[in-house]
Amino acid sequence: MKRESALNLVLVSTPVGCLGSGRGGGVELTIASLTKGLLELGHQITLVAPKGSVLPSGCSGVDLREVEGVDQPSWQRRKFEGPALIPPRGVLPGLWADALDLGGKADAVINFGYDWLPIWLTKRVVPRLFHLISMGGVSEIMQDLIGEVAISAPSRFAFHTHRQAADFSLIQEPIVVGNGFDLGSYEFQSSPKGPLGWVGRVSPEKGLEDAAAVAAALDDRLLVWGVIDDPAYAKRVEESVPTGTIEWMGFFPTSVLQLQLGACRALINTPKWNEAYGNVIVEAMACGVPVVAYDRGGPGELIVSGLTGWLVPPNDLDELISATTRVDQIDRKKCRKWAEEHASLDIFASLVEQWIRSGITAEAIGKGPEEFFS
Structure with missing residues (x-):
């Protein structure tokens, strides 16, 4: 069976701390696992991350682009009805300025940050932005935005579990990819x-x-x-x-x-x-x-x-x-x-690859992702 061609992927890290610091919580481990898994599948990976980030073990083939700026405040300790915030000289806009430049020549951009800005950009830019949502419905503005964008672009979102996805108003069955570990x-x-x-x-x-x-x-x-x-x-x-x-x-x-x-x-x-x-x-x-x-x-x-x-x-x-x-x-x-x-690295990377490929194909021929992804 012929292997499908490799994808050129841009991965955008969490803006809550540099990779390796622990400030990004479990998202850091998810990024490390998926980066290694996608490399092993033969894909070309560029990782955009806050300044001071270190590449995960076994990921020497990744092109790391570091961006300076102030950490984004996490949603965990903010009010549910609170607004989206970007601090002065925040790293979040810088991450996405670089990601969009790189994404113009990539097959897809995968976002790991639970933030309003990249999701809002989804329908407004040429690069294909895909979002692996890392938290449940901890914010009203995030719940509303994900539900709104998912109406016309359902293939752009994936979740870790069905229980997490249930926090959001989705008109189609969610794409659930779990998580994976080396x-x-x-x-x-x-x-x-x-x-x-x-x-x-x-x-x-x-x-x-x-x-x-x-x-x-x-x-x-x-x-x-x-x-x-x-x-x-x-x-x-x-x-x-x-x-x-x-x-x-x-x-x-x-x-x-x-x-x-x-x-x-x-x-x-x-x-x-x-x-x-x-x-x-x-x-x-x-x-x-x-x-x-x-x-x-x-x-x-x-x-x-x-x-x-x-x-x-x-x-x-x-x-x-x-x-x-x-x-x-x-x-x-x-x-x-x-x-x-x-929850192996191989299983997780394969499911994410399937999500991205099916999303690209579904949009190209006008079908829903559920016809390709199971």
Whole structure:
């Protein structure tokens, strides 16, 4: 079977911090995985990212274009009804000035930033802009704009999970591509012993206080990895449990994080909002670590309760504690197997490639993307 011709793709990074800093959260890992996966499929990749970004491991063939400017404020901690904001000397317009220049000679431009500007540009520029939406409906103006643009250009949007996509008013079935990881970078650890773990940006919507309460109730330690986005919140959480319950580990690259995380007997995942996916859940399972999580948003599509961990009703602390005591019933090998079968780098890159190709073809002949994408 003849391989389709390679695509010339421009990838536009999140404007919330340079790649490698951790400030961009799970989007950074998504970009790293997809960039490597698309390279392995033979595509030509140009990556436009904030100044100071570093190329992911295994991506030496990428043309990195760095843009100076002030970080874009994230939507996570802003009011739902708030306006779109661009700070003075912001990096966001610079990223898109370069992306549009490069996109004129590319087959497609793939946007990873959850921002108003690139989506607004979609119907107003010649380059084909595709958007991998990284969050749920955390903003009224973003919900409205995505719904509006998707009416005439449904193929330009893809989502990580069906639960995430349900936050938006879409007239067609959403294109869901999941997420993927370079599983060779995660070492399976078979020991069911060790402390409890929690990974994520330390801010209120991530619900760290509930995981800390579980550890306190079980007289256990909770290792916490991630950027402390809200120091005042972190202090409140630490003061809510006995001294020594929380051990702040900091932010580490995957190579270090996976070794430490893999030594945990369970990951506790406690989102207070509708997570789009849940990268840390798959990272834990790739190491063989069962996950106990609230059945809210993306995690509810990733965890098979009783097989790879336990799902409990959102905000039910008693059930969260009870489920954590049952993680020894989970076969850690099955956690790793789920990751291999559902969230590999190869699977993810192939689905994104299919999305882009089908979108280009559908628009060329006037058909809907659902006729090409499954």
